Amino acid sequence: MLCRFCIDNVLMSGKSWGYHRKKVEKRERAALEKCVFCSTLIKDAGLAEHGKAWPLYRWSMRFPGRTREIIHSIVITFRLIPEEDSKDFRPGFAASPDRVFYMFPEEELGIIPSIEDVGRSTNLDSAGAQVKSWVQLCDNNHEGCSKQRIQQERYGSLPTRLLDVGTERIPCVKLIETKKTKVRGPYVSLSHCWGRILFITLTPENLESFKDGIGWEKLSRNFQEAITLTRFLGISYIWIDSLCIIQGPKGDFPAEAPFMHQYYRNAYCNIAAADASNSAGGLFRRRNPTHILPDKYSVDDKSTIFGDKKWRIVNQDIWHTQLLKTVIYTRGWVFQERMLAPRIIHFARDQIFWDCPEMSACEAFPSGLPQPLDTAAATDRHWRGRLQETGSIRHHPLAGASDDSLEQFWISAVRNYTSCDLTNGNDKLIALWGIAKLVRDALEEEYGAGLWAYKLEEQLAWRVSECTLDERPVDLRDNPSWSWASMNGTIELANRVAQVAYYERTDLHQTPKLVEERYYVVTDHHGEPVSFQLIYELKAGTPSGSTTDGATGSKRPKPGRGYSASQNDPDRQPRLGSKSIEIEGYVGHAALSHNGIDRWTLSSPEEGRGLINSNIEVFPDTKPKAPDTDFIVLSASKTPLDISMPRLDALGFATAFQYSGVGIILLRTDESGHYERSGAFRFRNVSEEMWQILRPDTGNPDSFLGDTKFWLD
16 A cells, blocks of 8 residues: 555656655654555665654656566656765765666556465465466476476486485385485475574484484474475475585585585476575465555546556565575575576565576566566576576577676676675685586686686786775685685676777778777786696596586587696586796886775875876775785776877876776785785776886886786785
8 A cells, every 4th residue: 555645745746756755753654654665765764763854765757668578667766865964964875776666557467366365374275376386387388497307307417315205195204325226206406594503414323314214303394394395296305405415524515515506407496495594494484465465556536647547566676675685595505506496486584486497476476577577587597597508508699688698697696696695615616616617618618716717817807896804704715815715795707808909990992990909918927828727636437538427418518728628527626736826917016095985096106106097996805904005917908099189198198099907906925926916906098108107118117016927826
């Protein structure tokens, strides 16, 4: 429902924008908490006290264009407008995310369940029919999903162990070893948070007894309810990591971890205990159905904007707030589980979500999310489907909203993954290995420590989104400083730019003119591209010359630049043979300058030079402890300017070219000739004069170290 204020002053105001209320009176409070707009703004502003002044919100109404694929909608946006004289004001506050609501004609949304249909619980008595309906729809009508399941049955390998869940009539749960037991039929997998409450796990001591049976009362609530759902779906087996991998120092996690991506990828579907913070959380929840169904709005008389239709109001970020912000999806390990599982049944706090390569849905929208609400889910859904298709990740064309490259997918995957939390820092790389392995096979490149060997010099310029740490995390010290796995926090990877020169021709009789020229300004000590050294592990029983991937039945990718397929077990993450990279390049020395708010730049140490350039931005890994730093440019592009319009740089010099590129800042270690990475920087459209400061030629000022050979650790 909507409050009278929002109806009169927003929807029926006849305006395209305006300002929302400034104050919540005590007598209005109960009504506002039921208003879909006001109740959301109350939560956003954290207004717990009656009568407290609101931060000012500006609302706007727009009408997106309509196509055959996009249903009719009206968009209501609330934007926070901070006031400088308010205690709520702070720099950057106006950049807070907008709160966006969509209004859809009810008749165009398809089936909207009633309160009775939804029920007051997410258990199988209330929601079981809907869950089974999604599974059957996918099995019978989703051609792409069916092809993937056929591929799994033909090429997919089973986990080392599974739990036989028995039946409702014979509810015996026991552990089986798939190589010793004839397993028929598919299995499901479970994603869950372990939490701090102790629960039963597989150990060397109880391994044999688990094969005879596991007492129901010994199983945690997460496991009991996941097994109940498995039986309900008519599936005989489930894979649960803590009950199918031997835990503890004498366990087999190191041997099983490299194959976990297969276990989730080959499952019939994945069950996610999304709202459970520990083993006792479970899947099923009591709920108020009115909290999940889209709010209604209709006018008594025909309106110019709304006509005489019935409308439904929905928060735009339903997928993010109700699902991706749940407990489980803040965990690093679960990111790869979500991306690799073919189909997922998510049990969130208020409702169940469904996800397969062809449709994302929830109980409020059982036929699928309306297109404007489906953007985030569609991108993940697109890539989940592609990651399921052996050999198609790179070579099949992309289309639609997810028309991004494999490079952009990897950048996005690392960004999303590093925004999650990991209990054990040693899992930083292995918890993403399942996705990295598939991307590696598609790119046909060497992969190590989170980076790709090809054009490594550009990738070294990854950056930490927010510099908040004083030191590199102790539990990540085993990773080299040049790897993003040495840092916590969200990571933004550097793009690898094609190593080509671009030309343009304005006349058929004219020689093509160079438009852009690439510079790779660092090499190893032998003049070759910078690279890392890897160590491969052979799978037991696999000849070193074998070219068959046992996980998929397909041939391994043809060896690309440096890709040692014949030496590598394709399922095991390669290890670094050396954590040091040998580098030769121009090393400069400069001061670090801060603008006092949120930006670091480089300043020349020479008196009179001043700020190197405002177009140079530094991203420290940790809070700088010294006022100056060493730095090295890794790669750059040179672009000519229009000579008919001469340009002066910041120092007053005429310039015909401009340069853009990336580099890293360096910290000397106690070992002679060795550096650690301490941050990254990028520069855009700097002049030739500035370029000589960043990368001086021979005869450079004494304040620059110049052409130097060193090791980056």
